[in-house]
Each structure stands twice: as structure tokens, then as C-alpha cells.
Amino acid sequence: MTSTTDTAAPVTTGLYIGGRERRAGQTLEIADPGKPGAVVGHAAAASADDVDDAVAAAKAAFPAWAALTAEQRADTMRAALEGIAEHRDEDAAVLSRENGKIRMEAWVDSLVFEIRWNLALALAAEVDATKVLPPAPGIPVSTTVAYQPLGVVTVIVPFNWPIAILAASLPHALLAGNTAIVKPPPTAPLATTRVVQRIAEKLPPGVLNVVTGKDADMSALISSPDVAKVCFTGSVAGGKRIMEMASKALTRVTLELGGNDAAVILADAILDDTHLDRLYAAIFDTTGQICMNAKRIYVHRSRLDEVVDGLAARLERAVIGYGLNEGTTMGPLHSPAQKEFVAGLIEEATAAGADVREYGTLPEDPELRGGNFLRPALVIDPDPSLRVVTEEQFGPVIPLLPFDTEDEAVEAANATWAGLCGSVWTADPATANRVGARLVCGYVWVNDHGATRLDLRAPFGGMKQSGMGREQGIEGVRAFQDTRSIAHLQPEDAAGS
Structure with missing residues (x-):
């Protein structure tokens, strides 16, 4: 060795x-x-x-x-x-x-x-x-x-x-x-x-x-x-x-x-910089390639613009580049096949008329040209039948889906093949416990989400x-x-x- x-x-x-x-x-x-x-x-x-x-x-x-x-x-x-x-x-x-x-x-x-x-x-x-x-x-x-x-x-x-x-x-x-x-x-x-x-x-x-x-x-x-x-x-x-x-x-x-984790952001959610930083990391850590990343964001309609603006502001600061380069915040996807798959999800959502917003600049270094780099994207209010919603993206793209009632959000969150993790974002602990108990998955966060926030003492699956x-x-x-x-x-x- x-x-x-x-x-x-x-x-x-x-x-x-x-x-x-x-x-x-x-x-x-x-x-x-x-x-x-x-x-x-x-x-x-x-x-x-x-x-x-x-x-x-x-x-x-x-x-x-x-x-x-x-x-x-x-x-x-x-x-x-x-x-x-x-x-x-x-x-x-x-x-x-x-x-x-x-x-x-x-x-x-x-x-x-x-x-x-x-x-x-x-x-x-x-x-x-x-x-x-x-x-x-x-x-x-x-x-x-x-x-x-x-x-x-x-x-x-x-x-x-x-x-x-x-x-x-x-x-x-x-x-x-x-x-x-x-x-x-x-x-x-x-x-x-x-x-x-x-x-x-x-x-x-x-x-x-x-x-x-x-x-x-x-x-x-x-x-x-x-x-x-x-x-x-x-x-x-x-x-x-x-x-x-x-x-x-x-x-x-x-x-x-794999997972298709739903983050449910309720009307009373705290959306300050601390919580938006957590949400951003939950989605885009490891360029989106984590099984327990948030993969679907269900947002109360009254808070959708705040979430979009908060994520957009952070994506605008993202530095796409080589993982060992100082200042890089988002590296390449692991394989050409995965890059092609994620790019296909973005193209399909765009063709279907969804509001797709891409951010960042691909590396200009000739040595990195042709690497597995992809601009991160938000897909706002897509048709729920699109693959960017129904499949695990495992890449830097996320659908944001508005809802009007708690029951509507829970039903949509559970309407998937997956049941790995989920999260509830609310200022009320009782609401968090009630909604969290209704999510059909093995692990639920409250006002947080993602691998780096996992309690490593607790059973996981x-x-x-x-x-x-x-x-x-x-x-x-x-x-x-x-x-x-x-x-x-x-x-x-x-x-x-």
C-alpha cells in the first residue's frame, strides 16, 4: 500500500x-x-x-x-x-x-x-x-x-x-x-x-x-x-x-x-439564515449525491418565494470546481453516466414547462473541461409526475412543490416508493411531532435534514x-x-x- x-x-x-x-x-x-x-x-x-x-x-x-x-x-x-x-x-x-x-x-x-x-x-x-x-x-x-x-x-x-x-x-x-x-x-x-x-x-x-x-x-x-x-x-x-x-x-x-426524501416546510417555519443554510446543505452536500439528502421540497404556498430566494442566493455563491482546489464548494458528479442522468432530468423538466433556474459557472480550466461538472438547478412548481420528483436525482437539482394544507403535504410526501428519511420545518414542536409521526420513513429531522445532522447513536434505516x-x-x-x-x-x- x-x-x-x-x-x-x-x-x-x-x-x-x-x-x-x-x-x-x-x-x-x-x-x-x-x-x-x-x-x-x-x-x-x-x-x-x-x-x-x-x-x-x-x-x-x-x-x-x-x-x-x-x-x-x-x-x-x-x-x-x-x-x-x-x-x-x-x-x-x-x-x-x-x-x-x-x-x-x-x-x-x-x-x-x-x-x-x-x-x-x-x-x-x-x-x-x-x-x-x-x-x-x-x-x-x-x-x-x-x-x-x-x-x-x-x-x-x-x-x-x-x-x-x-x-x-x-x-x-x-x-x-x-x-x-x-x-x-x-x-x-x-x-x-x-x-x-x-x-x-x-x-x-x-x-x-x-x-x-x-x-x-x-x-x-x-x-x-x-x-x-x-x-x-x-x-x-x-x-x-x-x-x-x-x-x-x-x-x-x-x-x-436509495431515498427520495421529502422536506415539508410548513407555514410557520423559521426561515432565517441558519435554517436556510441547513436546508441548502441538506440538498446540495456532496453535489446532491447522498441517499439521505432532501430530494423533494414541499413548501407552504405562502413561503415558497422565501425558500426559492434563500436557496437561489446560496447557489449564486456556489463555486463549481475541482474538489481539492481552494474555494471550491461543489465538485463534479462521480460518473459521466450520473451527469447525463441528472442533466436529462433538468432537460425534461424544462421541456415540460417547469420554471427551471440554473446557477453557477462551470470551470474554465482546460484540465477540467469535459469533467463531470453540472450547474445546480431549482425546479419550481413542476408537475408531480416528472422524473425530477418521482425518481432519486442523486445530483444538484431539486424540485420545490407548493402545498396549501398539511394533509396535502403529508400525502404527497408519502406518495413515493421510498421511505428513508424526511423532515418537518415548523416553529411548533407539537406540530413537528404530529407531522413527523405521519411520515412513512425510518428517520425524521425537525428544522434540519441531512447526513451531517444524523444522530450517530440512533438506529438508522x-x-x-x-x-x-x-x-x-x-x-x-x-x-x-x-x-x-x-x-x-x-x-x-x-x-x-
Whole structure:
């Protein structure tokens, strides 16, 4: 694994299996989304045999790791995290180059990993908890209910916040007593691989492994009968494929999938600079490429102009450019395909007669010409049937839809395939609780929204096609455990049997 402070130098990463770094016969070439033709580095492309070896290594390490107490595992994991901050600047530079997002967000990506890891370790005292069911009429046994780990877990993360998202599940899986294989995103694997390998090197061999490569060669990470669970974060289509593959061995899954989050801005909403800054970040952080970003803004008709003007003023100050350049506030989209998709949504809304307003200036640097840059846009009062409303944009465009009544807003917010997150903007806490309770989604903010505002202690996950299962908190640990009940016959009953 190369280590350099030169942000322009190519980065090379290998596989890490069973406590050893391993090269592969082929590599993945990692493109820079902001600089056409530029190569950030190369990641090892695991073969099917490499993947089988990773599963075997994790399986072999499982009995000894599972035999430790949760407190013992937590101590080992705490030591493994030491020094992560020393590499944060370098990791952020690598992630910005391969992902496209601005340096600050890439830096926070690694910071959130550390925070989530430590929050998981704080749960160690609860992991091995048991309860006893005393004898009852007709039930002559005393039953102890305890938790046990599942076995080998595969964790698959997406390109947008790969390091932070990894820590929503990986430390919980390890703390619960499982061993793990991490699969970073094939288009942006370098920074994630670097972070995971540093930690894996400080854990017993095989407890934590990392493999990168083409999805076609990764199937055993999902379909192998030796894999007990797959935790996947990504698109709805990707989640359906994972679930289908896992079904062959009845492998369990946690799926954190796409969102079409509604922000409901009521008539009494506070729309000062602080709240408008929050709303803007909720929409446009990571150039709109976050599953829990606000994707539909429902605004009481009396406040529509204020919201439009507030967002427009902030978009006019946006600096579209290369993620590592000083002053850049909005980087490129990650892939040419996503740029084309989002541009298509804007063109369709324009052709349908919606009020579409674009902002900012594309970079003029010749080195960036042809990069995945796109001007952000507001789509005001579009037809609700347009794709910019019904589909997850995953880019810097947002529809703003006026409403007249609370019931109308809630019905529109819930009329979607998704159920990841939502938000209610109001000055009245009672109204916030009432409306929030009516939103069909897994997480609701009040007067706020977005990934950077997530309570990292709370369970997180979606409803409907936004996924199944929960991450974070003790619920996230229990997702990687199963119960075991041991029933003891009472002495008098045992003697008479």
C-alpha cells in the first residue's frame, strides 16, 4: 500500500486477506471524475479464488474472535483504531480525487468513521447481556436468553461516503463477535482500502479482510454458504440484486438503499439564515449525491418565494470546481453516466414547462473541461409526475412543490416508493411531532435534514424500497447477532422425569 503526501501521485492498493497484503493478477484503473483522462491510481482486482480465500480466512478466524467477551473485543478494536487521524489529510486527498467531492467533505468522511467506531465500542457492556425467564405455570423451566454472533459478514459500501458509511455497520459486526470482509466501491476503492487495511493489520489475522475488484468476480461474498450476512449500502436496483443472490443460501441481509426524501416546510417555519443554510446543505452536500439528502421540497404556498430566494442566493455563491482546489464548494458528479442522468432530468423538466433556474459557472480550466461538472438547478412548481420528483436525482437539482394544507403535504410526501428519511420545518414542536409521526420513513429531522445532522447513536434505516434492517446503536449490534435460549429443567421436575 503506497503512502505519499503528494496528492497528485498515483495510489496503489492491494488486497488484505488473512493478515497479509496480497497483490492480484489484474488491477482496477481508478479515474478522476473532475479531470478527464487522469488516473488517480490502481486497486487490486481480486479473482474468484482471492474472494474464496477471504471467506475462508474470515471463517477460520471466527471461533477465536467469537469466544472473546465483547469487552475484550472492544479493547482490541480500540487499539486498532489508534493513529487513524495521522493519515486523515492524506486519505481525504485520495478520496477527493477518486470520488470528486470537496476536500472538507472527504476529511469529514474519515472523521465520522472514527466517531462511529468509538460510539460502537461504548456499547460493549450491552452486547453480552442476557435475561432469564423464570418458571411459570405449565412451564417448568428456567430459560436463559443470550445473544450469539452470526459468523462471517460481508460489508459492501458505495462511492459517495464510503469510509463513514462503513462504520455504520463494521464496528458493530466485529463487536458482536463476527469476522468481516469489506468490499469498497469499484470506482472509488483507494482511500477506503487504505483505512481498512491499517485497522486490519492490528486485529488478529482473518478478523478483518478487504477485497477490491470487479463485481462479476465478487459473487462469493454474497452467495457463499459460509457468509452469514451481507450488509449493503447502495441503489435500490443493487439491493434487489444482492437480495436475490443472498437468497440462494438464505443469507441474511441489511439493505440501506436509495431515498427520495421529502422536506415539508410548513407555514410557520423559521426561515432565517441558519435554517436556510441547513436546508441548502441538506440538498446540495456532496453535489446532491447522498441517499439521505432532501430530494423533494414541499413548501407552504405562502413561503415558497422565501425558500426559492434563500436557496437561489446560496447557489449564486456556489463555486463549481475541482474538489481539492481552494474555494471550491461543489465538485463534479462521480460518473459521466450520473451527469447525463441528472442533466436529462433538468432537460425534461424544462421541456415540460417547469420554471427551471440554473446557477453557477462551470470551470474554465482546460484540465477540467469535459469533467463531470453540472450547474445546480431549482425546479419550481413542476408537475408531480416528472422524473425530477418521482425518481432519486442523486445530483444538484431539486424540485420545490407548493402545498396549501398539511394533509396535502403529508400525502404527497408519502406518495413515493421510498421511505428513508424526511423532515418537518415548523416553529411548533407539537406540530413537528404530529407531522413527523405521519411520515412513512425510518428517520425524521425537525428544522434540519441531512447526513451531517444524523444522530450517530440512533438506529438508522429505511422503509419501503429504501431498504430493510437497521444500523447504528445497540440495534445495529443486534442486527449482527441472533438469540440463543437455554432452558434448564427445575430440579424437582428433573428428578421425576
